[in-house]
Amino acid sequence: MVNILVTGGAGFIGSHVVDILIERGHNVKVLDDLSGGFIENVNQKAEFIKGSILDKALVEQTVQGIDIIYHLAAYAAEGLSHNVRKFNYTNNLIGSINLINAAIKNKIKRFVFTSSIAVYGTSHGNPPFKEEDLKLPEDPYGIAKYAVELDLESAYKKFGLEFTILRPYNVYGERQFIGDPYRNVFGIFMNRIMQSKKPKIFGDGNQKRAFTYIGDVAPAIVNAGFSEEAKNEIINIGGGKVYTVNEIAEEILLSMSSNLTKEYMPPRYEVKHAWCDNSKATKMLGYEDKTSLKEGVSKMALWAKSKGHMNPIIWEGYELDSNLPEFWQNLNKEYPESGFRIRIGD
Numbered sequence: 001m002v003n004i005l006v007t008g009g010a011g012f013i014g015s016h017v018v019d020i021l022i023e024r025g026h027n028v029k030v031l032d033d034l035s036g037g038f039i040e041n042v043n044q045k046a047e048f049i050k051g052s053i054l055d056k057a058l059v060e061q062t063v064q065g066i067d068i069i070y071h072l073a074a075y076a077a078e079g080l081s082h083n084v085r086k087f088n089y090t091n092n093l094i095g096s097i098n099l100i101n102a103a104i105k106n107k108i109k110r111f112v113f114t115s116s117i118a119v120y121g122t123s124h125g126n127p128p129f130k131e132e133d134l135k136l137p138e139d140p141y142g143i144a145k146y147a148v149e150l151d152l153e154s155a156y157k158k159f160g161l162e163f164t165i166l167r168p169y170n171v172y173g174e175r176q177f178i179g180d181p182y183r184n185v186f187g188i189f190m191n192r193i194m195q196s197k198k199p200k201i202f203g204d205g206n207q208k209r210a211f212t213y214i215g216d217v218a219p220a221i222v223n224a225g226f227s228e229e230a231k232n233e234i235i236n237i238g239g240g241k242v243y244t245v246n247e248i249a250e251e252i253l254l255s256m257s258s259n260l261t262k263e264y265m266p267p268r269y270e271v272k273h274a275w276c277d278n279s280k281a282t283k284m285l286g287y288e289d290k291t292s293l294k295e296g297v298s299k300m301a302l303w304a305k306s307k308g309h310m311n312p313i314i315w316e317g318y319e320l321d322s323n324l325p326e327f328w329q330n331l332n333k334e335y336p337e338s339g340f341r342i343r344i345g346d
Contacts, residue, residue, distance in 0.1 A: 002027070006069075012177060018043050036075070053098055068225040070221070088141055089140065118139060122272065129275070130236070168217060171212045201263070205246035212239040
């Protein structure tokens with residue numbers, strides 16, 4: 001039995017990781033501020049602590065007695081990170097450093113960090129991206145993630161903090177917060193369809209991605225904390241089958257039994273094509289890409305319909321207002337009934 005801390009354990013991926021850890025007999029603490037997660041997601045056998053990784057004193061107290069940390073807490077809105085730069089770096093970089101410092105002080109045995117394929121950008125060439133490829137992140141979210149990766153490598157060399165860095169990509173499935181209109185295309189489409197709103201696609205919809213069902217990726221994330229082979233390794237983790245956003249929208253419309261059609265918006269600044277080589281995850285973590293898109297979308301759609309649509313959490317003002325996609329600018333008009341707002345400084 002191992003004592004484990006999962007940050008972001010009330011969130012989408014984190015809560016599935018917690019479930020598997022508990023099923024395997026471990027003691028699990030969950031640290032989450034519930035800004036993007038829900039208390040109902042937290043396994044009742046876990047010890048839940050409501051709080052932020054920005055609270056240095058709380059982090060240091062929570063890490064005491066822990067053997068392994070799974071750090072999944074993040075605000076993962078890549079495109080939006082251009083317009084909320086301070087918020088992005090504070091939450092995704094400074095918060096992570098608080099956790100790394102506490103891990104070093106408490107001699108944590110393994111620090112598992114969920115980074116992102118946003119660290120690659122597009123300047124080094126065409127996908128599939130490999131772990132050793134040049135990292136040229138194109139948005140502040142990717143920059144923050146890559147900075148934490150570099151810091152973990154430095155912390156190992158200086159203090160002996162063992163790590164495993166994971167770069168998951170485009171994960172979808174049950175418990176995804178479908179009320180977030182800025183990120184997670186599966187959830188955005190399903191939430192809109194349940195409100196009789198057309199799924200909106202930025203650009204021509206021919207952007208290519210590999211998508212990863214949560215039931216496939218969560219066990220491999222858990223394995224990262226225990227695999228000797230994965231010690232001090234950086235590992236892409238996710239699906240290998242590539243689809244266009246148009247194909248995703250069509251599959252979701254079908255699974256939601258909807259007669260709505262796709263609506264196209266002006267393109268936004270984003271990586272056009274993004275997927276990875278997952279051979280290391282297969283070899284070191286036992287990752288299996290076994291759930292078909294149709295099966296995964298059907299499972300998520302069934303869950304989403306059981307929950308019903310969710311009110312969106314909308315930014316009320318940004319650090320930078322320029323170059324926002326028109327759709328994001330008009331969210332307050334489209335969802336005037338939403339009582340949830342994020343304000344600068346919150």
